[in-house]
Amino acid sequence: MRSKQNEVFSYRAGLGITSAFIGCSVAFLVIVGFWPRPLSSIAMTFRAPLFSTAVVGQKIELKTITQLDSLMAAEVPPTTALWIGGRNEHLAVIVSGLVGSAEDTLNIFMANEFIAAGTSVMILPSPTQWAFAHRRLPEVQRADYDFSVGALCVAMDEVLRSPVVQMSIGPKVLKRAYMVGLSLGARHAVSLADCVADRAHLQDLRILGVNPPVDLRFAGATIDQLVARLADNRTRAYGVGLLLQSIRPLVPWLGIDTALRPLGWFPEALEELAAASFAARMERVQTGRETRFDGISTRRSDFSFRDFMDRGPVKVEDFQREVRSARLKTRNHLYVIHSTDDFLVRSSDLDFLRKELGDRAKILTSGGHGGLVFEFVFQEMVQRMIGEP
DSSP: OHHHHHHHHHHHHHHHHHHHHHHHHHHHHHHHHHOOSOOOGGGGGOOTTTSBOOOOSEEEEOOOOSOOOHHHHHHSOOOEEEEEOOSSSEEEEEEOOTTOOTTBHHHHHHHHHHHHTTOEEEEEOOTTSHHHHHHHSOGGGTTOHHHHHHHHHHHHHHHHTSHHHHHHHTTOOOOEEEEEEETHHHHHHHHTHHHHHHHTTOOEEEEEEESOOSOHHHHHHHHHHHHHHHHTOHHHHHHHHHHHHHTGGGHHHHOHHHHTGGGGGOHHHHHHHHHHHHHHHHHHHHHOOOOOTTSSOOSOTTOOHHHHHHHSTTOOSOHHHHHHHHHHHTTTOEEEEEETTOTTOOHHHHHHHHHHHGGGEEEESOOTTTGGGGSHHHHHHHHHHHHOO
């Protein structure tokens, strides 16, 4: 009799657990499918390996031009660019954000808008990406922004001269280039404008910057503060990190934008995680040593992101001067989209962009650091950049 009761209890318990799981799944889908709140997109800074899309186009392995010892040569993976051939005579060059690789999710999303327009797309890794920094920049040059821009220019030329690209372009003569970048990649896109004109023999240049940090020293200090705060709140950080991992299987069929909506409930933890992830990966570039297993801890307690920005490959002297120069280079075809809830800018930074660029600067009230790529404003700005004479 007791055995029979136990069977009935086990059956009901199992049914209850299954029903609860199905109910929670349905509730989750309803929330993420119809939740009207704008996406709080700090989580978008967590690109590879947490979120990656199926790679489109062709990978082009870049040559190693530094001297690596056998141990480093085995540990550092190849660095690659990505090429997607198009139908017209236009070229879009997308530069990855801080520590980003060519295959990162946000790059693919940005590329899709140009692919749909028939434009050829080249995606370059960031010079702060670990493999690129060690295989393309000698150690003495990794601490100089100009050298990092030069390394990107050489990499772009290498891709354009590759057999894959030469066959893809064929007899077409490129007439226009779009330079696109997210975050630090936006600054690099601006800096590469002259290189694109010289190497691709183009005069019609247009630049779109998404969430550029106007004052990188302020951004660096902010990241340091968030990293320190994370040390006092590891439980919350690991909880959100676990949520990031758990929703990964939902991304392919819900879409990354929809799947990440619940993360908007944890903006403080996401900012801390993003900052810590940046710092851990940047230390890897600086020291050449692997970071801890969790990917959000630096080995040295005295590591300062701001100090590295002041003397490292992301050094910035005067972003405002560069913006004004780019307006002349592009004949006023310089566009920026930004958001007031981006934790790496101040209101005064956004005021400068509004004043300098007028209606070519779109400042939204939400979108975080990178989430605007998934909003209509990005599509709108790309279409405007392509369509204007």
